[in-house]
Amino acid sequence: MTSPPAFLSSLLDRYKSPAGQSRPFVTLTFAQSLDAKIAGRGGKQLILSGRESMVMTHWMRTMHDGILIGIGTALNDDPQLNTRYLPPRDPDPSVNGHNHSYNLPRPIILDTKLRFDPHCKLLKNYTEDKGRRPWLICAEPLESKEKKEWMIRRNTLEKAGARVVPLEYDYDTQEYLPIPLVLQTIHRLGILSVMVEGGAQVIRSFLLQTVAQPASSLVDTVIITVAPIFVGEDGVSYNAGSGPSSALKHASTAMFGQDTVVGLFLP
Numbered sequence: 001m002t003s004p005p006a007f008l009s010s011l012l013d014r015y016k017s018p019a020g021q022s023r024p025f026v027t028l029t030f031a032q033s034l035d036a037k038i039a040g041r042g043g044k045q046l047i048l049s050g051r052e053s054m055v056m057t058h059w060m061r062t063m064h065d066g067i068l069i070g071i072g073t074a075l076n077d078d079p080q081l082n083t084r085y086l087p088p089r090d091p092d093p094s095v096n097g098h099n100h101s102y103n104l105p106r107p108i109i110l111d112t113k114l115r116f117d118p119h120c121k122l123l124k125n126y127t128e129d130k131g132r133r134p135w136l137i138c139a140e141p142l143e144s145k146e147k148k149e150w151m152i153r154r155n156t157l158e159k160a161g162a163r164v165v166p167l168e169y170d171y172d173t174q175e176y177l178p179i180p181l182v183l184q185t186i187h188r189l190g191i192l193s194v195m196v197e198g199g200a201q202v203i204r205s206f207l208l209q210t211v212a213q214p215a216s217s218l219v220d221t222v223i224i225t226v227a228p229i230f231v232g233e234d235g236v237s238y239n240a241g242s243g244p245s246s247a248l249k250h251a252s253t254a255m256f257g258q259d260t261v262v263g264l265f266l267p
Contacts, residue, residue, distance in 0.1 A: 002087060004059040007254040011221050011263045012063050018192045023183035025193040026218060028206050029060065030238075031225040031259075037235030038200060045077045046235070048227040051085075052257030058085045060223065064195040066186060067105040070202040071116065074109050080121045081107045081197075082131055105195060107134040108186060110177050110202065114138050114153040118160035126161045133163055135189075137182055140166040165189070179205050179218055200238045207240040214247035214266065222248055222264040225256075 015025040031048040032038050040046050049057065061067055067081050083102045107122050116136050117123075125131030136157060141147045154164050167181055186194065196206055196219075210217040248264040255261070 004063060005056055005254070005256075007252060007261065007263065008056065008060055008063060008223075011223065011251055011265065012060075012193075015063070015193045015220075021192070022187065023180070023218075024065070024187050024191050025220050026183065026196060026206070027060070027064065027193070027221045027223060028196045028203065028219045029057065029223040029225075030197065030203055031227060033227055033229050033231040033235065035230050035232070035235070036237050037231035038203070038238060039076075039236040040231065041234040041236075043072060043076050043199060043236055046231065048229070049225050050227070050257040050259050053225045053259040053261060055085045056256050056261065057225070058083045061105050061195060062086070062103045064105045064193045066108045066191040066194040068108040068110065068182075068186075068194050068196045068198065068202070070198045071109060071111040072201065073197070073199045074111070074116060074120065074122075076199075078117070078121050079197075080125060080131065081105070082125065104132050106132050106191060108191070108194065109134060109136050110182065110198075111136045112139050112175075112177055114150060114157060114164070116157055116162065118156050118162075123161045133161060135163045135165050135186070137165050137167060137177060137185065139169065139177065176201070176205065179209070183218065200236050203238045204240070207238070210266065211240055211245040211247055217247065217266050219248075220266050221251075224262045224264075226260045226262065228258055228260075 030038055033048060061083055082104060086102055109116060122134045126133050141150050158164055167177060167185060169178055169181055196202060206218050210219045249267055251263040251265045253262050
């Protein structure tokens, strides 16, 4: 496969016209088992996607400005969020023009308390010029002692290469970062489309409002890879709401190797 599959183009080509948007276009994507599990016991990483659907996911990454995960996924999986499964690009300008490499999305991590690991692969790749600088979206505490410790962590992470982006909101009354404000902030910083690859909490944060309040949805497209395995009751699932919803419409379904990939969109 030397270009994005038609399955993705049919879903995401509308992102090329971002005029009038107050937030980025958002693609929520994840892999799950047949029993709707996305991770193992305690959030342990599971390799659910086969090679073919993983390549599809890496093509999807090239079609977005940013790729967003939660701090839990960052700490548990130590991901690289790159396009290493794609074939090398031909250096001949007549084949690829002057674009000899794939578009790499900006890594964006939701990290309320700045728990990000300064020795992780994302920062290592950035310092070795193999990846883009990760952004850490966080909350700056108001209490003086907590703020002092937070500033120490901030300085450590910035020296390691991260960009720290504090949000302005009432940190003391909200446990999680407000997703609408996150999206507005990264849009203001130039992210016009973002691919969300979060764990259970991030998936839930995006889906719950989309299901409950479609008019103020946080998601434009959902792409789910379903692997033909059962994980069992010890696996981690996600909760998309308390009842059925028709907010998202089916667009297409495709097979990538042994995996079934379903595309949904918000009309």
